Amino acid sequence: AQKITQTQPGMFVQEKEAVTLDCTYDTSDPSYGLFWYKQPSSGEMIFLIYQGSYDQQNATEGRYSLNFQKARKSANLVISASQLGDSAMYFCAMSTGRRALTFGSGTRLQVQP
Amino acid sequence: AAGVIQSPRHLIKEKRETATLKCYPIPRHDTVYWYQQGPGQDPQFLISFYEKMQSDKGSIPDRFSAQQFSDYHSELNMSSLELGDSALYFCASSKSGANLQGGYEQYFGPGTRLTVT
Numbered sequence: 035a036q037k038i039t040q041t042q043p044g045m046f047v048q049e050k051e052a053v054t055l056d057c058t059y060d061t062s063d064p065s066y067g068l069f070w071y072k073q074p075s076s077g078e079m080i081f082l083i084y085q086g087s088y089d090q091q092n093a094t095e096g097r098y099s100l101n102f103q104k105a106r107k108s109a110n111l112v113i114s115a116s117q118l119g120d121s122a123m124y125f126c127a128m129s130t131g132r133r134a135l136t137f138g139s140g141t142r143l144q145v146q147p
Numbered sequence: 148a149a150g151v152i153q154s155p156r157h158l159i160k161e162k163r164e165t166a167t168l169k170c171y172p173i174p175r176h177d178t179v180y181w182y183q184q185g186p187g188q189d190p191q192f193l194i195s196f197y198e199k200m201q202s203d204k205g206s207i208p209d210r211f212s213a214q215q216f217s218d219y220h221s222e223l224n225m226s227s228l229e230l231g232d233s234a235l236y237f238c239a240s241s242k243s244g245a246n247l248q249g250g251y252e253q254y255f256g257p258g259t260r261l262t263v264t
Contacts, residue, residue: 133250134205
């Protein structure tokens with residue numbers, strides 16, 4: 035079974051600052067993928083970034099980067115230069131192949147002006 | 148770029164009624180997933196289809212059924228609705244890669260918000 039743990043129910047960050055959202059995972063699968071999704075108050079689930087377990091480099095997508103530490107089983111999301119529009123719920127998730135995503139409980143990020 | 152389409156976006160039903168949710172995946176995506184997200188919760192996997200065949204089952208109640216049609220759209224049928232079925236229902240789709248290492252990016256539709264009264 036795959037398990038995701040997000041220990042920060044809520045986070046505050048000042049506009050233009052960087053913020054790190056924590057995610058740890060557990061799995062016995064030798065290969066897996068790690069994902070981050072953003073869910074604004076409007077409800078849609080927006081894919082942000084993906085990291086494969088065999089990827090040598092940390093994934094980056096614009097202002098998003100994934101700090102992948104395989105030995106520690108962590109996959110933290112770093113958002114640089116926070117914007118007011120970044121205020122949302124953020125979910126860390128994992129899967130292998132075509133299997134369904136297993137989600138963490140989420141972190142609610144609030145960006146303050 | 149084309150996205151996952153879900154209909155209806157909002158649905159209000161009474162207890163014991165039935166509901167049908169529809170999902171149109173991104174073109175050329177071969178896998179469809181259904182998730183249920185209760186208020187303040189993370190999405191929970193219900194069921195998935197790969198190339199129109201059911202491929203995996205999660206915590207889907209026996210009152211629910213789903214299928215994927217020849218045009219790849221999928222429908223989630225919900226019968227004998229209960230108050231606890233009130234939730235946001237997501238459909239997601241993905242495209243398989245050349246190998247099964249890692250995971251495949253799943254793209255979510257906007258969701259159907261079901262309210263059971």
